[in-house]
Amino acid sequence: MSTISGRHRVTVARLRADAGLRGDDEDVAARLVIQTLIEPGDAVAGAAIAVLGAPAFLDAVLRGEGARALADRLVERGADDGGRLIREFTAGLRRWTPRIDDDAVARSLAQARRMGAVPLVPEDDLWPSGLDALGLHRPVALWARGRHDALGALARSIALVGARAATPYGEHVAVEAAAGLVERGFAVVSGAAYGIDGAAHRAALAREGVTIAVLAGGIDRFYPAGHEALLTRISEVGAVLAEVPCGTAPTKWRFLQRNRMIAAASSATVVVEAGVRSGSLNTAGHVASLSRPLGAVPGPVTSPASAGCHRLFREYDAVCVTSADEMAELAGASSVAEDRGSHARSNDEVRVLDALAVRSARTVTDIARRSGLAPETVRSVLGHLELGGEVAPEGDGWVRRPTLADTLRS
Incomplete structure (x- = not known):
């Protein structure tokens, strides 16, 4: 018998049909509904899913189970500090319950199927295993458009990120780095933004390499609009990933959470060019917290566009990298002759x-x-x-x- 409450069986039935799921994919169905209720990186929901499972957690939310009852269920299964859990679930339910909307879920899933998007959950073979390092902040599910072999290439990938307002120097370095990494068998990961991200994606495509773009909004809304053709090409020969449902707009918070995915999915991350307040420093912070290899490209000491990279050397112990060879070494590769x-x-x-x-x-x-x-x-x-x-x-x-x-x- 399904653990999804009777009032919401229609959501799961429609979701299975609209997303092309098998009849027994209850965990997948539950995760895709939960995805519409929470924001990326919600650790409270992540804790409940880890202990109860996605179907049981969703059932509790849809039935209106209270914060104390949820906390008690986690405590029964070994969680501690029930008082803290009650407070967190109280706040969580206030965030989640206003978003319960069967029709919105069905529309989102129908749009995903029209776009040819494929849902991924942690048990799938194509799930990027690096994301598991995020723990309770791990995405509940992902949406993917692209080639399966491109997703597999994430196991040997390097993220190239940097400023949107890139200088010619920064874009030149990004192009040379991406091309060189592709030549060395690496996939190039980035966020499809203007500037460094776009230069890295284009260079990888030009060398017929694998590149993966991670979006902050829904996978049906390629952003920025000026990169729609670029993202369409990436979805044809590489892969595009998103952890929010179709129709979701990219916001500042979602960009910051998107950065944690870039950091976790890649073998190493290189900041090519960044100002002192660049969002790329947020990505670097996630890389450091995950104890993943972090590199940065030096620039002129007079250039504000490289001030963030120089800050990474001082405050994050970033490795100074100046070539694709050095970036490959950062990810644990050596030269051809050594290999x-x-x-x-x-x-x-x-x-x-x-x-x-x-x-x-x-x-x-x-x-x-x-x-x-x-x-x-x-x-x-x-x-x-x-x-x-x-x-x-x-x-x-x-x-x-x-x-x-x-x-x-x-």
């Missing part, structure tokens, strides 16, 4: 490997042009590298295969 082990490379092998990409196949002619070697030399070197399992033919070209260390780290 391949003790085998001493010839100069020709190094040049051919440097001319190859992991995801984008390149022809012998292109490799010869990039490496400065004769085509016949390139063919010979590729043959040796293929025997060693370091490169592979793909279509009319060749790709560099990820190293064993790459696989283990991902």
Whole structure:
């Protein structure tokens, strides 16, 4: 028998139909309803879900169960400080109950299905496992648009974030960094804002790499409007994520909470350029609280646009990074030569490997042009590298295969 109260069975039935859920997906259905009741990062709801489960918590809220009864149920299951829980649930119910609206839930889910958005919950294989580090602040559910393999690439990703009002210097660094990370097999994560975020996404796409955008609003409302074409492209070849229902507007609070997702989902975060009050410093704060690798790019000491990065060096022990190689090292990667082990490379092998990409196949002619070697030399070197399992033919070209260390780290 369903634990969802009878008065609200219609919500779950319509939700299953509108979201394309199976009949037994009660936990998913409950989480997607809860998502409409709470704001991102609500730890009080997170605590109740962790102890009671999403269906039972939703049932309690919809039936009008009081704060004391909710607190008692948690105490029975081992929670302490019942008085504090009563206060927190009292405040929580005041936030949640005004949002109970069957029709709004149904509209949101119907819109998600029209947009081709897919719901994700923590038990799903595609759930970004890094988000689990957020504990009680972990998203209740996510909405995703894009490729499944792009979501899997989050296991080996670096977030590039920074100022919206970026300088040419900052955008240049972001482009070079994103392109270099893609060449090294990393996915690039950012928030799709103007400035540094947009430059990083575009560079990753230009190199045919994987990029993931994390939104502050609903996944049906690409924001900012000027990046609608960019986000549409990302949703076609990468992935776009949101933790709020369709129709939800991005607000200052939701941007700040979105930043915690960027910090948690990525293997490491690099602040490319930021003013002293930049929102990117909020992302850096989340990275530091999660004990994840944090890097920052230095800039001219006279530039206000780099003052935030310099502050990160002083106050957050951020690592100074100036290239894609150093950013990859920040995430635990090493250079190609180090990853391949003790085998001493010839100069020709190094040049051919440097001319190859992991995801984008390149022809012998292109490799010869990039490496400065004769085509016949390139063919010979590729043959040796293929025997060693370091490169592979793909279509009319060749790709560099990820190293064993790459696989283990991902």
